[in-house]
Amino acid sequence: MPELPEVEVVRSGLEQHVVGRTIRSVQVLHPRAVRRHTAGPADFEAAARGLVVTAARRRGKYLWLPVATGTGSAAEDALLAHLGMSGQLLLGEPERPVSPHVRIRFTFTDSGPDLRFTDQRTFGHIMLARGGADLPAPIAHIAPDPLEPAFDEAALLARLAVRRTGIKRALLDQSLVSGVGNIYADEALWRAKTHWDRLAANLRPANTSQLLAAVREVLTEALRAGGTSFDSLYVNVNGESGYFSRSLAVYGREGEPCPRCGAPIRRDPFMNRSAYSCPVCQPRPRSRTAARDLQRRST
Numbered sequence: 001m002p003e004l005p006e007v008e009v010v011r012s013g014l015e016q017h018v019v020g021r022t023i024r025s026v027q028v029l030h031p032r033a034v035r036r037h038t039a040g041p042a043d044f045e046a047a048a049r050g051l052v053v054t055a056a057r058r059r060g061k062y063l064w065l066p067v068a069t070g071t072g073s074a075a076e077d078a079l080l081a082h083l084g085m086s087g088q089l090l091l092g093e094p095e096r097p098v099s100p101h102v103r104i105r106f107t108f109t110d111s112g113p114d115l116r117f118t119d120q121r122t123f124g125h126i127m128l129a130r131g132g133a134d135l136p137a138p139i140a141h142i143a144p145d146p147l148e149p150a151f152d153e154a155a156l157l158a159r160l161a162v163r164r165t166g167i168k169r170a171l172l173d174q175s176l177v178s179g180v181g182n183i184y185a186d187e188a189l190w191r192a193k194t195h196w197d198r199l200a201a202n203l204r205p206a207n208t209s210q211l212l213a214a215v216r217e218v219l220t221e222a223l224r225a226g227g228t229s230f231d232s233l234y235v236n237v238n239g240e241s242g243y244f245s246r247s248l249a250v251y252g253r254e255g256e257p258c259p260r261c262g263a264p265i266r267r268d269p270f271m272n273r274s275a276y277s278c279p280v281c282q283p284r285p286r287s288r289t290a291a292r293d294l295q296r297r298s299t
Helices: 004-017 041-048 153-160 167-171 182-191 205-224 288-297
Strands: 023-028 057-059 062-068 077-082 087-092 102-108 114-119 125-129 266-270 273-277
Touching (some): 004 057, 004 062, 004 205, 041 125, 077 087, 153 205, 167 182, 182 205, 182 273
Antiparallel strands (some): 023 102, 057 062, 062 077, 077 125, 087 114, 102 114
16 A cells, blocks of 8 residues: 555645646546545536646645635635555546546646546545545544654654554554554664564653654655555556665565665564564564563562
8 A cells, every 4th residue: 555655756746737727527437436425426526627726735645635616716625535555646648548447537627637546456535525625524533644744753752652552553553643554664663673563652762762763764765766666556646656665674575684684584464464574683572471471470
Protein backbone atom coordinates (compact mmCIF):
# COMPACT_ATOMS: atom_id res chain seq x y z
CA MET A 1 0.00 0.00 0.00
CA PRO A 2 1.34 3.48 -0.80
CA GLU A 3 2.63 5.21 2.31
CA LEU A 4 3.19 8.87 3.12
CA PRO A 5 6.02 9.58 0.63
CA GLU A 6 4.20 7.95 -2.29
CA VAL A 7 0.96 9.81 -1.53
CA GLU A 8 2.83 13.10 -1.05
CA VAL A 9 4.49 12.67 -4.45
CA VAL A 10 1.03 12.28 -6.01
CA ARG A 11 -0.32 15.26 -4.05
CA SER A 12 2.54 17.43 -5.24
CA GLY A 13 1.85 16.45 -8.85
CA LEU A 14 -1.83 17.28 -8.50
CA GLU A 15 -0.96 20.64 -6.96
CA GLN A 16 1.22 21.43 -9.96
CA HIS A 17 -1.06 20.20 -12.73
CA VAL A 18 -4.69 20.27 -11.49
CA VAL A 19 -5.11 23.18 -9.06
CA GLY A 20 -6.95 26.11 -10.65
CA ARG A 21 -8.70 23.98 -13.26
CA THR A 22 -12.46 23.48 -13.65
CA ILE A 23 -13.92 19.99 -13.98
CA ARG A 24 -15.90 19.66 -17.19
CA SER A 25 -17.10 16.07 -16.83
CA VAL A 26 -16.75 12.99 -14.66
CA GLN A 27 -17.20 9.40 -15.77
CA VAL A 28 -17.45 6.68 -13.13
CA LEU A 29 -16.39 3.53 -14.96
CA HIS A 30 -16.57 1.21 -11.94
CA PRO A 31 -19.08 1.82 -9.10
CA ARG A 32 -16.72 0.37 -6.47
CA ALA A 33 -14.42 3.37 -6.95
CA VAL A 34 -17.09 5.67 -5.43
CA ARG A 35 -18.52 3.19 -2.92
CA ARG A 36 -17.95 5.68 -0.05
CA HIS A 37 -20.05 8.27 -1.89
CA THR A 38 -23.34 6.98 -0.54
CA ALA A 39 -25.55 8.84 -3.05
CA GLY A 40 -24.10 6.69 -5.85
CA PRO A 41 -22.10 7.09 -9.07
CA ALA A 42 -24.60 9.28 -10.91
CA ASP A 43 -24.76 11.75 -8.03
CA PHE A 44 -20.95 11.82 -7.81
CA GLU A 45 -20.67 12.63 -11.51
CA ALA A 46 -23.25 15.42 -11.28
CA ALA A 47 -21.93 16.87 -8.01
CA ALA A 48 -18.31 17.10 -9.22
CA ARG A 49 -19.17 18.62 -12.60
CA GLY A 50 -18.25 22.34 -12.78
CA LEU A 51 -16.19 22.39 -9.58
CA VAL A 52 -12.92 24.32 -9.45
CA VAL A 53 -9.94 22.61 -7.79
CA THR A 54 -8.39 25.13 -5.39
CA ALA A 55 -5.66 23.12 -3.62
CA ALA A 56 -4.19 19.67 -3.05
CA ARG A 57 -3.76 18.46 0.53
CA ARG A 58 -2.77 15.31 2.38
CA ARG A 59 -2.94 13.69 5.78
CA GLY A 60 -1.09 10.41 6.17
CA LYS A 61 -2.12 8.14 3.31
CA TYR A 62 -5.17 10.20 2.29
CA LEU A 63 -5.20 13.14 -0.08
CA TRP A 64 -7.95 15.56 -0.96
CA LEU A 65 -8.67 18.32 -3.43
CA PRO A 66 -10.63 21.25 -1.95
CA VAL A 67 -13.15 22.39 -4.54
CA ALA A 68 -15.22 25.56 -5.09
CA THR A 69 -18.37 26.13 -7.11
CA GLY A 70 -16.76 28.84 -9.23
CA THR A 71 -13.56 30.75 -9.90
CA GLY A 72 -12.84 33.14 -7.05
CA SER A 73 -15.24 31.51 -4.61
CA ALA A 74 -14.07 29.85 -1.40
CA ALA A 75 -13.67 26.08 -1.32
CA GLU A 76 -16.12 24.32 0.97
CA ASP A 77 -16.14 20.69 -0.15
CA ALA A 78 -13.39 18.26 -1.16
CA LEU A 79 -12.71 15.30 -3.40
CA LEU A 80 -11.21 12.82 -0.93
CA ALA A 81 -9.10 9.95 -2.25
CA HIS A 82 -7.39 6.88 -0.85
CA LEU A 83 -5.21 4.95 -3.29
CA GLY A 84 -5.70 1.57 -1.61
CA MET A 85 -3.28 -1.13 -2.73
CA SER A 86 -2.88 -0.17 -6.38
CA GLY A 87 -4.56 3.18 -6.99
CA GLN A 88 -3.00 5.76 -9.31
CA LEU A 89 -4.03 9.28 -10.26
CA LEU A 90 -2.60 9.76 -13.74
CA LEU A 91 -2.53 12.80 -16.01
CA GLY A 92 -2.30 12.58 -19.79
CA GLU A 93 -3.65 13.68 -23.12
CA PRO A 94 -7.45 13.22 -23.21
CA GLU A 95 -7.27 11.38 -26.56
CA ARG A 96 -5.16 8.49 -25.23
CA PRO A 97 -6.87 5.10 -24.95
CA VAL A 98 -8.75 4.34 -21.73
CA SER A 99 -7.11 1.34 -20.05
CA PRO A 100 -9.34 -1.40 -18.59
CA HIS A 101 -8.27 -0.44 -15.04
CA VAL A 102 -9.44 3.19 -15.23
CA ARG A 103 -12.22 3.58 -12.64
CA ILE A 104 -12.96 7.33 -12.82
CA ARG A 105 -12.09 9.87 -15.50
CA PHE A 106 -12.10 13.64 -14.96
CA THR A 107 -11.91 16.06 -17.89
CA PHE A 108 -11.39 19.82 -17.59
CA THR A 109 -12.80 22.87 -19.34
CA ASP A 110 -9.36 23.95 -20.59
CA SER A 111 -9.20 20.78 -22.76
CA GLY A 112 -5.79 20.03 -21.22
CA PRO A 113 -4.61 16.75 -19.69
CA ASP A 114 -7.36 14.71 -18.09
CA LEU A 115 -7.08 12.95 -14.73
CA ARG A 116 -7.73 9.23 -14.44
CA PHE A 117 -8.12 7.21 -11.27
CA THR A 118 -6.68 3.83 -12.20
CA ASP A 119 -6.97 1.00 -9.70
CA GLN A 120 -6.22 -2.56 -10.72
CA ARG A 121 -7.30 -4.15 -7.42
CA THR A 122 -10.19 -1.71 -6.75
CA PHE A 123 -9.35 -1.22 -3.05
CA GLY A 124 -9.01 2.56 -3.47
CA HIS A 125 -11.84 5.06 -3.64
CA ILE A 126 -12.80 8.71 -4.20
CA MET A 127 -15.72 10.52 -2.61
CA LEU A 128 -17.11 14.04 -2.38
CA ALA A 129 -16.77 15.15 1.24
CA ARG A 130 -19.23 17.96 1.97
CA GLY A 131 -17.70 20.68 4.12
CA GLY A 132 -14.34 18.93 3.92
CA ALA A 133 -12.14 21.58 2.33
CA ASP A 134 -10.00 22.09 5.44
CA LEU A 135 -10.18 18.52 6.79
CA PRO A 136 -12.74 15.99 5.52
CA ALA A 137 -14.88 14.50 8.29
CA PRO A 138 -14.17 10.85 7.29
CA ILE A 139 -10.49 11.31 8.19
CA ALA A 140 -10.81 13.73 11.11
CA HIS A 141 -9.93 10.89 13.52
CA ILE A 142 -6.56 10.28 11.83
CA ALA A 143 -3.59 11.75 13.66
CA PRO A 144 -1.28 14.27 11.98
CA ASP A 145 1.73 12.73 10.26
CA PRO A 146 5.37 13.47 11.17
CA LEU A 147 5.86 15.93 8.30
CA GLU A 148 2.77 18.06 9.06
CA PRO A 149 3.03 21.39 10.91
CA ALA A 150 0.25 20.08 13.17
CA PHE A 151 2.38 17.13 14.32
CA ASP A 152 2.86 17.26 18.13
CA GLU A 153 5.88 15.17 19.06
CA ALA A 154 5.52 15.78 22.80
CA ALA A 155 1.93 14.53 22.76
CA LEU A 156 2.92 11.43 20.80
CA LEU A 157 5.80 10.68 23.18
CA ALA A 158 3.38 10.87 26.12
CA ARG A 159 0.96 8.46 24.46
CA LEU A 160 3.69 6.00 23.51
CA ALA A 161 5.03 6.05 27.08
CA VAL A 162 1.89 4.26 28.30
CA ARG A 163 1.33 2.06 25.26
CA ARG A 164 1.58 -1.62 26.22
CA THR A 165 2.09 -2.82 22.67
CA GLY A 166 4.99 -3.46 20.33
CA ILE A 167 6.55 -0.28 19.01
CA LYS A 168 6.03 -1.19 15.36
CA ARG A 169 2.34 -1.87 15.96
CA ALA A 170 2.14 1.56 17.62
CA LEU A 171 3.82 3.25 14.65
CA LEU A 172 1.24 1.71 12.32
CA ASP A 173 -1.69 2.92 14.46
CA GLN A 174 -3.08 5.80 12.41
CA SER A 175 -4.86 7.21 15.47
CA LEU A 176 -1.42 7.80 17.04
CA VAL A 177 0.60 8.91 14.02
CA SER A 178 -0.42 8.69 10.39
CA GLY A 179 1.42 7.96 7.18
CA VAL A 180 3.89 5.38 8.52
CA GLY A 181 3.42 1.96 6.94
CA ASN A 182 5.24 -1.33 6.94
CA ILE A 183 8.19 -0.26 4.78
CA TYR A 184 9.13 2.93 6.56
CA ALA A 185 8.46 1.55 10.05
CA ASP A 186 11.02 -1.21 9.43
CA GLU A 187 13.54 1.24 7.98
CA ALA A 188 13.15 3.72 10.86
CA LEU A 189 13.40 0.99 13.49
CA TRP A 190 16.63 -0.24 11.88
CA ARG A 191 18.10 3.27 11.91
CA ALA A 192 17.16 3.65 15.56
CA LYS A 193 18.56 0.16 16.41
CA THR A 194 15.22 -0.79 17.94
CA HIS A 195 13.51 -4.16 17.60
CA TRP A 196 10.00 -3.99 16.23
CA ASP A 197 8.53 -5.99 19.17
CA ARG A 198 9.92 -3.81 21.96
CA LEU A 199 7.07 -2.55 24.12
CA ALA A 200 6.49 1.12 23.40
CA ALA A 201 6.05 1.80 27.12
CA ASN A 202 9.44 0.22 27.88
CA LEU A 203 11.41 2.54 25.62
CA ARG A 204 13.27 5.36 27.29
CA PRO A 205 12.12 8.85 26.19
CA ALA A 206 15.48 9.44 24.51
CA ASN A 207 15.13 6.20 22.53
CA THR A 208 11.60 7.11 21.43
CA SER A 209 12.72 10.58 20.37
CA GLN A 210 15.56 9.01 18.40
CA LEU A 211 13.08 6.68 16.71
CA LEU A 212 10.73 9.54 15.75
CA ALA A 213 13.71 11.43 14.32
CA ALA A 214 14.52 8.32 12.26
CA VAL A 215 10.91 8.17 11.05
CA ARG A 216 11.06 11.76 9.83
CA GLU A 217 14.47 11.17 8.29
CA VAL A 218 13.48 8.10 6.31
CA LEU A 219 10.19 9.66 5.16
CA THR A 220 12.01 12.78 3.97
CA GLU A 221 14.66 10.78 2.10
CA ALA A 222 12.00 8.60 0.48
CA LEU A 223 10.09 11.70 -0.57
CA ARG A 224 13.19 13.14 -2.25
CA ALA A 225 13.58 9.86 -4.15
CA GLY A 226 9.97 9.92 -5.36
CA GLY A 227 8.85 7.18 -2.97
CA THR A 228 9.36 3.43 -3.12
CA SER A 229 8.31 1.55 -6.25
CA PHE A 230 8.55 -2.24 -6.28
CA ASP A 231 6.43 -2.57 -9.42
CA SER A 232 4.54 -0.49 -11.97
CA LEU A 233 1.64 0.16 -9.55
CA TYR A 234 3.49 2.80 -7.53
CA VAL A 235 3.97 5.86 -9.75
CA ASN A 236 3.49 9.61 -9.73
CA VAL A 237 0.88 11.52 -11.77
CA ASN A 238 3.10 11.23 -14.85
CA GLY A 239 3.51 7.46 -14.49
CA GLU A 240 7.10 7.67 -13.19
CA SER A 241 8.45 5.31 -10.52
CA GLY A 242 10.20 6.30 -7.28
CA TYR A 243 13.70 5.08 -6.47
CA PHE A 244 13.91 4.79 -2.69
CA SER A 245 13.83 0.99 -3.00
CA ARG A 246 17.52 1.26 -3.90
CA SER A 247 18.21 2.74 -0.45
CA LEU A 248 16.29 0.23 1.68
CA ALA A 249 18.43 -1.20 4.47
CA VAL A 250 16.22 -4.06 5.70
CA TYR A 251 12.76 -4.11 4.14
CA GLY A 252 12.43 -6.94 1.61
CA ARG A 253 16.08 -7.97 2.10
CA GLU A 254 15.74 -11.27 3.99
CA GLY A 255 19.07 -13.10 4.11
CA GLU A 256 21.04 -10.19 2.66
CA PRO A 257 23.79 -8.56 4.74
CA CYS A 258 22.92 -5.70 7.08
CA PRO A 259 24.50 -2.50 5.68
CA ARG A 260 25.76 -1.66 9.17
CA CYS A 261 27.13 -4.93 10.59
CA GLY A 262 26.87 -7.54 7.83
CA ALA A 263 24.56 -9.94 9.67
CA PRO A 264 21.85 -11.59 7.52
CA ILE A 265 18.58 -9.66 7.60
CA ARG A 266 15.77 -11.53 9.39
CA ARG A 267 12.13 -11.69 8.39
CA ASP A 268 9.40 -12.43 10.94
CA PRO A 269 5.61 -12.76 10.56
CA PHE A 270 3.84 -9.60 11.68
CA MET A 271 0.10 -8.78 11.48
CA ASN A 272 -0.41 -10.85 8.29
CA ARG A 273 2.63 -9.08 6.85
CA SER A 274 6.36 -9.23 7.57
CA ALA A 275 8.80 -7.42 9.82
CA TYR A 276 12.40 -7.10 8.65
CA SER A 277 15.23 -6.44 11.09
CA CYS A 278 18.90 -7.04 11.81
CA PRO A 279 19.34 -9.67 14.56
CA VAL A 280 22.57 -8.00 15.72
CA CYS A 281 21.76 -4.28 15.46
CA GLN A 282 18.18 -4.83 16.67
CA PRO A 283 18.34 -7.61 19.28
CA ARG A 284 15.04 -9.27 20.07
CA PRO A 285 13.70 -8.16 23.47
CA ARG A 286 13.61 -10.66 26.31
CA SER A 287 10.29 -12.49 26.22
CA ARG A 288 7.73 -10.85 28.45
CA THR A 289 7.09 -14.10 30.34
CA ALA A 290 10.79 -14.59 30.98
CA ALA A 291 11.13 -10.98 32.12
CA ARG A 292 8.29 -11.41 34.64
CA ASP A 293 9.81 -14.66 35.95
CA LEU A 294 13.21 -12.99 36.37
CA GLN A 295 11.62 -10.09 38.22
CA ARG A 296 9.77 -12.48 40.60
CA ARG A 297 12.97 -14.44 41.33
CA SER A 298 14.86 -11.24 42.14
CA THR A 299 12.29 -10.01 44.67
